[in-house]
Amino acid sequence: MSALAPGSRPTHPRGHVVSWRVYVAVFLALCVLTVVTVVATGYDFGPLNLIVALAVAITKASLVVLFFMHARYSPKLTGLVIASSIAFFVILVFLTLTDYVSRSWPLTTGG
Amino acid sequence: MSEGALQHHFTDLEQQREASTLGMWVFIAQEVLFFGGLFTAYTVYRHQYPDAFSAGSHHLSWRIGFANTLVLIASSLTMALAVWSAAVGKKRRVVGFILATILLGSVFLGVKYFEYREKIAPCLGDGPHAGCLVPGERFDASAVHLEGAEGGHVQIFFSLYFGMTGLHALHMIVGIPILATIAFMAGRGHFSPEYHTPVELVGLYWHFVDIIWIFLFPLLYLIGAH
Numbered sequence: 001m002s003a004l005a006p007g008s009r010p011t012h013p014r015g016h017v018v019s020w021r022v023y024v025a026v027f028l029a030l031c032v033l034t035v036v037t038v039v040a041t042g043y044d045f046g047p048l049n050l051i052v053a054l055a056v057a058i059t060k061a062s063l064v065v066l067f068f069m070h071a072r073y074s075p076k077l078t079g080l081v082i083a084s085s086i087a088f089f090v091i092l093v094f095l096t097l098t099d100y101v102s103r104s105w106p107l108t109t110g111g
Numbered sequence: 112m113s114e115g116a117l118q119h120h121f122t123d124l125e126q127q128r129e130a131s132t133l134g135m136w137v138f139i140a141q142e143v144l145f146f147g148g149l150f151t152a153y154t155v156y157r158h159q160y161p162d163a164f165s166a167g168s169h170h171l172s173w174r175i176g177f178a179n180t181l182v183l184i185a186s187s188l189t190m191a192l193a194v195w196s197a198a199v200g201k202k203r204r205v206v207g208f209i210l211a212t213i214l215l216g217s218v219f220l221g222v223k224y225f226e227y228r229e230k231i232a233p234c235l236g237d238g239p240h241a242g243c244l245v246p247g248e249r250f251d252a253s254a255v256h257l258e259g260a261e262g263g264h265v266q267i268f269f270s271l272y273f274g275m276t277g278l279h280a281l282h283m284i285v286g287i288p289i290l291a292t293i294a295f296m297a298g299r300g301h302f303s304p305e306y307h308t309p310v311e312l313v314g315l316y317w318h319f320v321d322i323i324w325i326f327l328f329p330l331l332y333l334i335g336a337h
Contacts, residue, residue, distance in 0.1 A: 017198045027188040034180050034328075038173065041333045053329035061322045068191045068318045070311075075129060078136050085140030089147045093154055100155050 016073030026067045033060050116306040128308050135312045139319050146323055149275050153330065156267050163260035167268030168334035170244070170255050172226070176332035179222050180324065186215035187321040194314040197307035202297060205310060209294040212317065216283050216290075223280050230269075246270045272331055279327060282320045289313050 037056040045052055066072040071082060121127035157164045193208035233251070234243035243251045246269050252262025293313050296302065302310060 017195070020192060020195050023188055023191040023195065026191075027184060030184045030187075031181060034177065034184065037329050037333065038177050041173070041335070049335065053333060057326050057329055060325045064187065064318050064322050064325070068187055068321075069315055074132070077129075077133055081133065081136040081140050085143040088140075089143050089150075092144060092147045093151050096151050097154065097158070100158070105159055 016070070018067075018073075022067060026063050029063055030060055033063075124305055128306075128311075131308045131312060132315070135315050139315060142319060146275075146278065149271065149278065150326070153271050153275065156264075156271065157334075160260065160264040160267065162258065163264030164268050165335040166255050166257050166260040167265045167272065168332060171272070171332050173332045175222060175226060176328050179219050180328045182215050182219050182222070183321055183324050186212045186219070187318055189215060190314050190317045194307070194310050197297070197302050197310040198304055200304045202300065202302070205297040205302065205307075206294050209290050209297065209310075213287055213290050213294070216287055216317075220280060220283055223276065227273075244269050245273070275327055275331065279320065279323050282323070286313070286317055286320060290317070 033056050037053055040052050040056070041049075065082065071078060117124050117127060121130065189208045189211040193205050193212060196202075196204035196208055230242075230244035234240050234245045234247075234249045240249040241251055242254045243249045244254060246266040250262070250266050250269070252265060255262070255265050257265065290313055293309055296309065
């Protein structure tokens, strides 16, 4: 049954309203994670540097999507749109990389 | 007021709200791929020229980027609280929180202006262009501690820096008048707990712009150990 079909009403007719404290808590978590990502650059994890930076950024983005953007309380159809946008972004980056990493570089001489 | 807010082709306000929200999410999905091209270019070139990207990144001030990140996250908090205020019917707080969001967004753009000016100002005029960091023939590679990287490759980093932060800033410049319009409508009493979809939708847009910056900050300002 589509989330937009009449008759399939969620339990909260005006959407899910949470306490404002949730938003303040998410904000504080985002601040802490921003400090974490800066402090992490003080240590050299070698090739893991980028992984650590991206892991923190993905965690922060997830908090924003789930709580600030209410994805956690949204219909499944919204989740599907979010998941497909991420999936197509991953296809865009990785399918492009399969081509670039398999070619000789630089593509032109000089710089 | 919520009376009259229901368009005739929807069953009820809830269905109308879900349809509008879904439409906004589809727009955001499109935006992900719009920025996605730049993130792909970034990935390809950083993979090829890691030293040049590290050298370029070290020339950006991580302190300014860090402070601006906190400002933008704070603007996301005030935006979320504006939507919350609309949902619980605190109309005057909706206006206050949206104005706070506009103020914080303007602070972010103001800081960005000074960051840009520092890099662009030396490129103007006829004299020597020492310190010019705009890619092109006036680019001053000696202003960057290259540490083995090639100046031309550092220009690619700065091209992506201006392209990505510029497109992000453009989204904020578009968002601020929309926020002002929504604040004006809220002040006129257009919204209620039953109907405040425009506040929610501009909130989704603003949070999305915040997410883009959450990725830009470490990818541009924090490459390599500092």
